[in-house]
Amino acid sequence: MKEPITLSGVTKHIGVPRKRTEDPQILMGQAKYVDDIKIPGTLEVAFLRSTHAHARLVDIKLDRAKQHPDCLRLITSEEFSAGATTFFPNTRGTLQPVVMPFIASGKVRFVGEIIAVVVAPNRYIAEDIVDLIEVKYESLPAYSNVEDAMQSDATLLHEELGSNIYYSDSYSNGDVDKAFADADLVVSEKIATGRTSAAPMETRGVMATWGWDDTLTVWSSTQMPYPLRTSIAANLAIPEQIIRVVAPTVGGGFGQKAHFFPEEFILPWLAKEFKQPVKWIEDRREHLLSASHAKQCTIYMDIAFKSDGTMTAMKVKNIGDSGAYSQYPWSGLIESVAANNGAPGAFTFPTISFETVVCLTNKMSTGAYRGVGWSAGCYAREMVLTKAARLLGLDIVDLYRKNFIKVDQFPYTTATQQTYDSGDYHKVLDKCLELSNYTQLKTAPRAMPNGKLRGIGVAFFVEQTNWGSRSAAESGFPATLHDTTTVEMDPSGKVTIKSGQFSHGQGLKTTLAQVAAETLGVPFEDIKVLDGDTATGAYGMGTFASRSAVIGGGTVIRAATDVRNKLLKIAAHVMEANDRDLTIDEGKIYVKGSPDRSMSVAEIAYITYFDRLARPDEDEIEPTLSATRHYDPPAAYANGSHAVAIELDPETGIIDITRIVAVEDCGNMINPKIVDGQMRGGAAQGIGMGLLESLDYDDSGQLKNASFMDFLIPNAMTLPDIECAHIVTPSPYTEGGFKGAGEAAMLSIHIALSNALADALRDYAGTLVPMVTPIGPQQVIDLINNANQPVPRQ
Amino acid sequence: MIKKQKVNLNVNGSDYVREVEPRTLLSDFIRHDLDLTGTHVGCEQGICGSCTVLMDGLPVRSCLTFAVQAEGRPVETVESLDKNGKLSVLQNAFWEHQGLQCGFCTPGILMSMKAFLQDNPAPSRDEIRDALSGNLCRCTGYHDIVDSVVAAAAAALSDDSGQA
Numbered sequence: 023m024k025e026p027i028t029l030s031g032v033t034k035h036i037g038v039p040r041k042r043t044e045d046p047q048i049l050m051g052q053a054k055y056v057d058d059i060k061i062p063g064t065l066e067v068a069f070l071r072s073t074h075a076h077a078r079l080v081d082i083k084l085d086r087a088k089q090h091p092d093c094l095r096l097i098t099s100e101e102f103s104a105g106a107t108t109f110f111p112n113t114r115g116t117l118q119p120v121v122m123p124f125i126a127s128g129k130v131r132f133v134g135e136i137i138a139v140v141v142a143p144n145r146y147i148a149e150d151i152v153d154l155i156e157v158k159y160e161s162l163p164a165y166s167n168v169e170d171a172m173q174s175d176a177t178l179l180h181e182e183l184g185s186n187i188y189y190s191d192s193y194s195n196g197d198v199d200k201a202f203a204d205a206d207l208v209v210s211e212k213i214a215t216g217r218t219s220a221a222p223m224e225t226r227g228v229m230a231t232w233g234w235d236d237t238l239t240v241w242s243s244t245q246m247p248y249p250l251r252t253s254i255a256a257n258l259a260i261p262e263q264i265i266r267v268v269a270p271t272v273g274g275g276f277g278q279k280a281h282f283f284p285e286e287f288i289l290p291w292l293a294k295e296f297k298q299p300v301k302w303i304e305d306r307r308e309h310l311l312s313a314s315h316a317k318q319c320t321i322y323m324d325i326a327f328k329s330d331g332t333m334t335a336m337k338v339k340n341i342g343d344s345g346a347y348s349q350y351p352w353s354g355l356i357e358s359v360a361a362n363n364g365a366p367g368a369f370t371f372p373t374i375s376f377e378t379v380v381c382l383t384n385k386m387s388t389g390a391y392r393g394v395g396w397s398a399g400c401y402a403r404e405m406v407l408t409k410a411a412r413l414l415g416l417d418i419v420d421l422y423r424k425n426f427i428k429v430d431q432f433p434y435t436t437a438t439q440q441t442y443d444s445g446d447y448h449k450v451l452d453k454c455l456e457l458s459n460y461t462q463l464k465t466a467p468r469a470m471p472n473g474k475l476r477g478i479g480v481a482f483f484v485e486q487t488n489w490g491s492r493s494a495a496e497s498g499f500p501a502t503l504h505d506t507t508t509v510e511m512d513p514s515g516k517v518t519i520k521s522g523q524f525s526h527g528q529g530l531k532t533t534l535a536q537v538a539a540e541t542l543g544v545p546f547e548d549i550k551v552l553d554g555d556t557a558t559g560a561y562g563m564g565t566f567a568s569r570s571a572v573i574g575g576g577t578v579i580r581a582a583t584d585v586r587n588k589l590l591k592i593a594a595h596v597m598e599a600n601d602r603d604l605t606i607d608e609g610k611i612y613v614k615g616s617p618d619r620s621m622s623v624a625e626i627a628y629i630t631y632f633d634r635l636a637r638p639d640e641d642e643i644e645p646t647l648s649a650t651r652h653y654d655p656p657a658a659y660a661n662g663s664h665a666v667a668i669e670l671d672p673e674t675g676i677i678d679i680t681r682i683v684a685v686e687d688c689g690n691m692i693n694p695k696i697v698d699g700q701m702r703g704g705a706a707q708g709i710g711m712g713l714l715e716s717l718d719y720d721d722s723g724q725l726k727n728a729s730f731m732d733f734l735i736p737n738a739m740t741l742p743d744i745e746c747a748h749i750v751t752p753s754p755y756t757e758g759g760f761k762g763a764g765e766a767a768m769l770s771i772h773i774a775l776s777n778a779l780a781d782a783l784r785d786y787a788g789t790l791v792p793m794v795t796p797i798g799p800q801q802v803i804d805l806i807n808n809a810n811q812p813v814p815r816q
Numbered sequence: 817m818i819k820k821q822k823v824n825l826n827v828n829g830s831d832y833v834r835e836v837e838p839r840t841l842l843s844d845f846i847r848h849d850l851d852l853t854g855t856h857v858g859c860e861q862g863i864c865g866s867c868t869v870l871m872d873g874l875p876v877r878s879c880l881t882f883a884v885q886a887e888g889r890p891v892e893t894v895e896s897l898d899k900n901g902k903l904s905v906l907q908n909a910f911w912e913h914q915g916l917q918c919g920f921c922t923p924g925i926l927m928s929m930k931a932f933l934q935d936n937p938a939p940s941r942d943e944i945r946d947a948l949s950g951n952l953c954r955c956t957g958y959h960d961i962v963d964s965v966v967a968a969a970a971a972a973l974s975d976d977s978g979q980a
Contacts, residue, residue: 041911048919049907051854051894055920058853146839223858223866223920223954273856273920274954306859527918527955695914699960703917706957730863730952738948738958743941 034608035540036758039695042529043551053271056227056243057303064229065094067289067302068148070138070155071312072130075164075384075723076179079128079157082138087154095141095296096151099127102291117355118188120180122347122387124284124291130159131179131346132384133724134311136284141292141300164384164723168320168343171383179346179382188348189355189380193362195437196373201335205326209410213402213793217318217343218715220391220707221735224273225304226313228285230293239266240290245275246564248522249351251556253282254290265290269554272526276707277390278314279526280566282350310728314389315717317795318343319357321402331416331424333407335373336437338365340399342380345387352390352499354380359498360395366436367403368447368484368661369425374437384723390566392707393768395497396485401795404481404773408780409791417464418777422451422482440496442484442659443753443761450685450749451482451663457747458665458683468785474669474678479777483770485660487688487762488572489563493657503569504654505562507577509538509585511647513631515609515624517542517549517585522562523574524554528700528764530570533692537575537758541582542589543606544623560650568660568762571692576653576757584649592645593626595638656755660762662686664705666774670782672806675799677713677779681742682771687749689761694748697763702744704767710736712772713796779805825886827852828896836883842876843867845883846893854894854923858952865951868924869893875931894923897930906930906968906980915964917955925951929965933980938969 047053084096102124126135138155142148165171171179171186179186202208229241238260244250247267255262272279285302292300304313324337340361344354355378362376404418411418426447427434435441455461463478470476486497494501508520519538525531535549552558563569586606593611594601597619605614612620629636630645637645667681684701691697714734718726727733752759776792779802783790788809794801820835827850834849841860846852846869855878858866862880869878870892897904903911906926916922925948932939932947939947944965948958972980 042914045911045914045916045919046901046903046907048916048922049894049903049910049926050898050901051852051923053919054853055856057847057857060851146837221954223864223918223952224856225858272918273858274918276954306861306864529917699914699917699956702957702959703955704957707954729861730859731861735952735954736957737950737952738945738962741958743962744957744959 035536035546036690036692037694038536040532040536040546040693042532043535044525044529044531055224055271055273056229056241059229059241059270061231061299064299064301065141065143066145066148067292067300068140068145068152069136070140070152071308072126072133072135072137074130074159074161075133076162077130077159078162079126079130079137080160081158083156087140087151090151090154092142092147093140093151095292097125097139098137099123099125116189116191117353118183120183120188120348120354121350122284124287132386134308134386139288166383166385166719166721166723168341168381168383172381179384186382187379188382190378192375192377193438194375196335198335198337198373198375201373202324202326205334206329207327207410207413208324209406209413210324211406211409211793213321213323213405215317215319215398215401215795216716217315218711219310219313219315219717220276220278221309222274222276222278225306225309226279226283226285227303228289229299229301230289231299232293232297237264237266238290238294239268241268241270242286243272243279244269244286245280245524245526245566247524247554247556248561249563250282250286254287257287258290258294266557269524269526275526276392277394277566280564281314281352281389306730307728310717310733311725312386314349315345315386316388316391316394317357317397317711318388319361319398321398323402323406325406325410327410327414329414331414331421333369333371333425335371336365338362338376340376340378343383343388344380345383345385347387349387349389354388356390357388357395357398361399363438363440363496363498364396364399364486365403366438367400368427368482370427371425372437385719392704393765396765396769397711397772400483400769401773405776405791405793408777409789412789412791419451419455419480423448440486441657443657443755444751445659445661445687446749446751447482447661450661450687453747453749454480454663454665454683454685457685457745458667458681460665463667468782470669474671475782477668477670477778477782478665479774479781480663480665481770481773481777482663483661485568485662485762485765485769486657487568487660488655488658488756489567489569490573490654496657503563504652505573505577506560506650506652507574507581508560508648508650509578509581511585511589511627513628515544515548515622515627517544519549519551519578520559521551521553521574522559523565523570525565528565528570529693529696530565530574533571533696534574534578536692537578538582541579542586544609548609568764572658572756572760572762573653573655575692575760576655577651579757580651580653581649584651585647588643588647589623589626591643592630592637593621596626596629596636597621653757655757658689658753658756658761660686660688662766662770664767664771664774666771666778668775668778668782670779670802675802677797677802679709679740679742682744684744684767685747685749686763686766687751688763689751689753690759691748691750692760697748698746700763701746701766704765705744705771706736706741708767708771709741709775711768711795712775714740714798716796821884823884823887825889825891827891828893838882838884840883841879842881842883842886843878846878852893852895856920856923858920863952864921865928866921866924868927868951870927870931873931875928892927894926897926904980905971905975906933909968909971910964913960913964913967915956915961921951921953925953925961930980933969933972937973941966
């Protein structure tokens, strides 16, 4: 392995909680999101979406719609019916494509699937016209859960597959049967995690226009402009070089906008076909129905223990609820495969077997959402641990300490062959216990004078970060992922970073500028970051999976180091010094130890561009102050711990969260304030997933809560303050020692919450440990009422 | 074809006269007829609060208000807060305390908090959370927003104008 670059020079910019450069424009209402881009003559699109979960399309009557005076275009699958081709090679031989058609043809498979496309002067009129289309459906049996869809006599969603299960595999390491036979205690549970949506505040939106020069420009609220460009080119069958994809300001993504959706093909197709600018902005109902869902798994988990709490082996069966299609580019495997490969968590047990099953249901497809796979997989493992701790007369903390990978065991290869680079798990856990006052709260009585029960829960997580090719492969996705960045100094000594990644709320423009300022030795204010536009960047995979600080930061370190070295060589020639004796600090180049012998970066940059006589001969040093560098890093694993304190009303089942503590070790932090922001935002989404959010389908496949009135996400009253602390263990493998921090709480705070509930109920008869998310009032009451029911086996 | 109706209104101190369909939402009117795109639409159902503007000085959901309902009434949007690029006390506190991430919900939150701080210039954290509960944010976990409002209140109290 190549040695990573250690940052040179003074540390003026890395680790500084700097204000974000992105913010003033946003605060003044000047930042432009997709719907804020204005091109005169833009037409608007509305979709007719299926109202049936599973049905044959018998007839689509378009006459009345076409007679509307403002109906400019009306498109159905007769115009085109293909589905997305993906740009990632299918490296799993047994994975069937199960592609969502751009427009449903012959049959619909979920409520919200596109049946027709209307183009009109504005959205109001487009929706009027959609209402005039009449569809005759012939209903088929619909499946809103995997148990029914998996039955051998179930009606098939995709007849050509021969089954509603379209993927299964298994893995084992060690003699699992023997380990279970030798165990002192085996705990077996069925765990069901709920279906949720990332639900960013800005919904999806796409705008496209065909230029006079035969170029296509597409604005999309996406996390991955370059892969989107590649996908559009492949599906429109036009050269990628004539397409420009722009992600303007984007109002949150959380993984959900890291897909290739039908709308991102249909709008460019319309622009190309009709040579008119077109726009579609998703409304919230469309969003909850037809933007990818997440997190829903049914997990059967068995863990074997010795009487002292040592974990010896694990068996897992994870059935992923894929929805009606396999969402590209990640495919419907995204939850179950990531969950199973991450099943060992922070623990040293050597023996495991897992089974991965992915099943179709009549719902929108499952896709990426913050903490993908791990939210469900970690929950299953940890709730079984909590139950085991209770049965062994121990605390979960005792099991953690007994089974943690120790600080001197890194690098550590887990039972599923993931190699963790570094960490100090005991130290992180101890910090969380100390800050949350865990031990004292544990010993206090549960009953409070107001009739409520107090509870405290803790959880620990290991987070797989920086998805390059190796990190993705360790997670079970053998995809090629990497990034490239150009660092360019202009004649005035100012610097432009041209990134293929994309900031949609993470403050990446700020962090990349901090890394560049540090590496180059120029003032922060002299750096400008361009991102989110394929016309200005370098090919990159985008921003998702806690990858941009590490991979984007790494490319900037590499490219800025090249520019710095070039600058020093030219300065050495001009200043008649040895370049090894020179340094750069805040825009000043000087001889180490003699700051008086100095020139400014701007002077050297000017000479490089414009003074052929003063600069070195170009055969000796090529006078360009730019560098383009690539990075596909080794995997790096962050870790952290959460504590949640609650008050439970046992009569109503309502949980009031009174305190949250979050401790994270993401290696060297570039901007601790931004890391805190990720921790707090992740905590809120994790509480949403654990306490509130559930996309509820009835037996006929209708989504019952497709609005923010009924599908609840946390508001300011749901959450207390979120106290953050950091432990820093730099990654020995990555440039700058960075690890990712984005998934964070989505791997553990819902577990801490459920542990707090189990703690609040600890005086009840039986061992009441929740095995579902979310734990809303009904689930809490069910838990109390259903104590000690036997677990049905699959 | 739906008959259009004339509407006179004052937005951020400027008078506008426009012909609109009666069904035109105030949010769409502000965004697309007046080109003031700082006001955002997150749900169109009056729940998320992203579209909050002030009408007669009070916060309203512009996605639940028709443009014709604003006839003759002063409307303030996020674009009214800064003075030629100089951030207001409230905006500056949000920048200082990172009270935003993706920023989509931010204009609505700023308008809600402007009205709130006029009513309650020295609020507690709990009162701020209560006042914020009509504005959804998916990025921040609210903590840094509460910090920002606390700081804005403190700064406004020591500011000559007393205005956040």
